[in-house]
Amino acid sequence: MTTISIIGSGNMATAIGTRAAKHGHTIELMSRDTAKAQALADQIGNGATVGTFGARPAGDIVIVAVLYAGAVEVVQHYGDALSGKILVDITNPFNADGTGLVTTEGNSVAQQIAAAAPEGAYVVKAFNSIFGGVLAEDKPLDAFFAGDSAEAKARVAAFLESLDMRPLDVGGLAMAYVLEWASILLMGLARNGAGFDVALGAEVH
Secondary structure (H helix, E strand, C coil), X not given: CCEEEEXXXXXXXXXXXXXXXXXXXXXXXXXCCHHHHHHHHHHHCCCCEECCXXXXXXXXXXXXXXXXXXXXXXXXXXXXXXXXXXXXXXXXXXXXXXXXXXXXXXXXXXXXHHHHCXXXXXXXXXXXXXXXXXXXXXXXXXXXXXXXXXXXXXHHHHHHHHCCEEEEECCCHHHHHHHHHHHXXXXXXXXXXXXXXXXXXXXXX
């Protein structure tokens, strides 16, 4: 398959990295905490490596798996090292109690990342409306995504399909704000009886 670079070493980096490795991808982890990244690489196995934080990622697809508050700063830190890469924003800018967003329409985290990214880098919003624990179960899932580049979206869709997920394109990057709200919908379901093993999906008739 391909090399997938993941910036971060938390729960979502673990869930996505583990699932991708199971499906034949080579994982490169990049984290400010090199020891944590190495421990995660060892846990994932399948040839997972640790890259230098801030250096040019090995993968054409780079998953930004850090907390939303640090996502733009991380992209700025990498700078031109991300030129030509597809950046997958998985962040959710929740407010303090997870009942709303701190972003506003037209200013989603994905759009902020796109503004900070170097020329030739394309941002796709994906994975944000799926709980890490559900992702880790490695069962078929629907995955909503948004972006402005048709080519970047096609690459991300192919990646999602390789993980036994059904890619569902919701439109341009302006729709990233809607996807951020979709994660609030998911949280509401989880907290009000559905539990945290719930997943959003679409039924096509």
